[in-house]
Amino acid sequence: MQLALGTWTCAFLVAVTPIIAIPARYCGHNVINHFTCEVQALLKLVCSDTPVSLILGLVIAMFTxxxxxxxxxxxxxxxxxxxxxxxxxxxxxxxxxxxxxxxxxxxxxxxxxxxxxxxxxxxxxxxxxxxxxxxxxxxxxxxxxxxxxxxxxxxxxxxxxxxxxxxxxxxx
Structure with missing residues (x-):
């Protein structure tokens, strides 16, 4: 039970943290040019500079x-x-x-x-x-x-x- 709960909690945090960290201001057409709604595809639609999101994504990717x-x-x-x-x-x-x-x-x-x-x-x-x-x-x-x-x-x-x-x- 603890292993399953720990795995689900980590997966939830890994999925939700980048979404929270991404700024909500998008520019241009808001069509994701990808097969799935991946965070990287979503970041390409953001107008403002996203260094926090990029660093967070890199840290998460390093651990996962x-x-x-x-x-x-x-x-x-x-x-x-x-x-x-x-x-x-x-x-x-x-x-x-x-x-x-x-x-x-x-x-x-x-x-x-x-x-x-x-x-x-x-x-x-x-x-x-x-x-x-x-x-x-x-x-x-x-x-x-x-x-x-x-x-x-x-x-x-x-x-x-x-x-x-x-x-x-x-x-x-």
Whole structure:
């Protein structure tokens, strides 16, 4: 209960604090040129100088992106050391396969999010920001079920059968 409450409280504060810190004066058209209503996209509509918001965003990004990613990488380093102690080559391969697919998803998510939130912001990079946000907002959640489904032996066998059928049809 305490872990869940602590996580929810931190997430709420991380989401609400930038909104409170953003000045309410906007200029020009108030259309957010982004797929989602992210704080960075909202800051691009603000007329006045936003150094407090930018610094706050940087501080929040530092604690919510590289810090957890570093802990995940340290955990994986410890897992690698433990897996290398396994005597069976087949068991080692299975462990690395499981860890590799998860680490790929984690790296795509954190890598693109860290790039997005820790790079200097400019009003000109809106299209690039939209593309990058697709990686951590759409691609990673979409890849997770795909990665873990492809690890299932029944699914692998079904895919092999489909591929063999297509290959045999091409030969005819």
């Amino acid at each position: 992106l590289p810090l957890p990613f570093t802990f995940i990488l340290i955990s994986y380093l410890r897992i690698v050391v433990a897996v290398l102690k396994i005597h069976s080559a087949e068991a080692r391969l299975k462990a690395f396969s499981t860890c590799g697919s998860h680490l790929t998803g984690v790296t795509i998510f954190y890598g693109t999010a860290i790039y997005m939130y820790l790079k200097p912001q400019s009003k000109e990079s809106e299209e690039q920001n939209k593309i990058i946000s697709v990686f951590y907002g759409v691609l990673t959640p979409m890849l997770n079920p795909l990665i873990y489904t492809l690890r299932n032996k029944d699914v692998k066998n079904a895919i092999r059968k489909i591929i063999r059928k297509k290959e045999s049809l091409k030969k005819m």
